[in-house]
Amino acid sequence: MKARIITILAAVPIIWGCTYHGGIPFLLLVLVLALASINEFYSMMMKKGYYPAFWVGNLIAIFFIVFAYFAMQRNWEPAQSAILTVAVTVAAISGIFLKREKDTIVDVAITILGMIFIGWFFSYLIFIRSLTVHGGYLFFLMLTIWANDVVAYLAGRYFGKHKLAPQISPNKTWEGAAAGFLTCILAAEIFSGITMLNGTHALILGSIIGIMAQLSDLVESLIKRDAGVKDSSNIIPGHGGVLDRMDSFILTAPLMYYYVVWFIIR
DSSP, X not given: OHHHHHHHHHHHHHHHHHHHHOHHHHHHHHHHHHHHHHHHHHHHHHTTTOOOOHHHHHHHHHHHHHHHHHHHHHTOGGGXXXXXXXXXXXXXXXXXXXXXXXXXXXXXXXXXXXXXXIIIHHHHHHHHHTTSTTOHHHHHHHHHHHHHHHHHHHHHHHHOOSEEETTTEEEEEHHHHHHHHXXXXXXXXXXXXXXXXXXXXXHHHHHHHHHXXXXXXXXXXXXXXXXXXXXXXXXXXXXXXXXXXXXXXXXXXXXXXXXXXXXXXX
16 A cells, blocks of 8 residues: 555656646657556467567557647547558558467457557547646546546445456455445536536536446456456556556546537537
């Protein structure tokens, strides 16, 4: 716990500073988080005996995120669909050069999964940051997810009795999930002023984040369980890997972005 607290105190000011400032500092922050996460994912897959194309996944992840950064400055967002098509094509072709006698198609599939699950979905952090001058919606997302994670962990640890998904994550409980979900809605209402959300939108976004953050966490737990590891890595003292800390954002960020642009900013 001491290591966890020290790491949080050191990391949060950097994350908040980059988010508030935006621009190149925020782009570099997302790139560092994404590259650390995608390499943790590929490393876990290697422990299962698979060999994804690291260099292809990393380069495409960088391309997704950098393209998103310039897309929002020049209104190129619709071109995201085109670059996804090109990226999957490149990843598929990479299988020709893997020179594996078997499981080549699995290696290609893992390469594509990593670059989409991490590279593509992390690019939505760039999109969300661009919606307001100082990243209000992204601060809203971070605060609600962190509130959900902390309360779900504490409630599950001290009051949890009914396992949520014991075969995937034995420590998660229904009590913790419910407490995290309700706290996420409460946090959304409390922090709605950051983005001037009305009560209804805050309630809906809080519900979306409260559900998707926990499902996203379970998806990453499923990957770790399949790979036979407890943490994605041990790079962060007391916290495991970068992917362990970012997992709640992966599936949540795209849904929040589209809700905001379709129903709030029209």
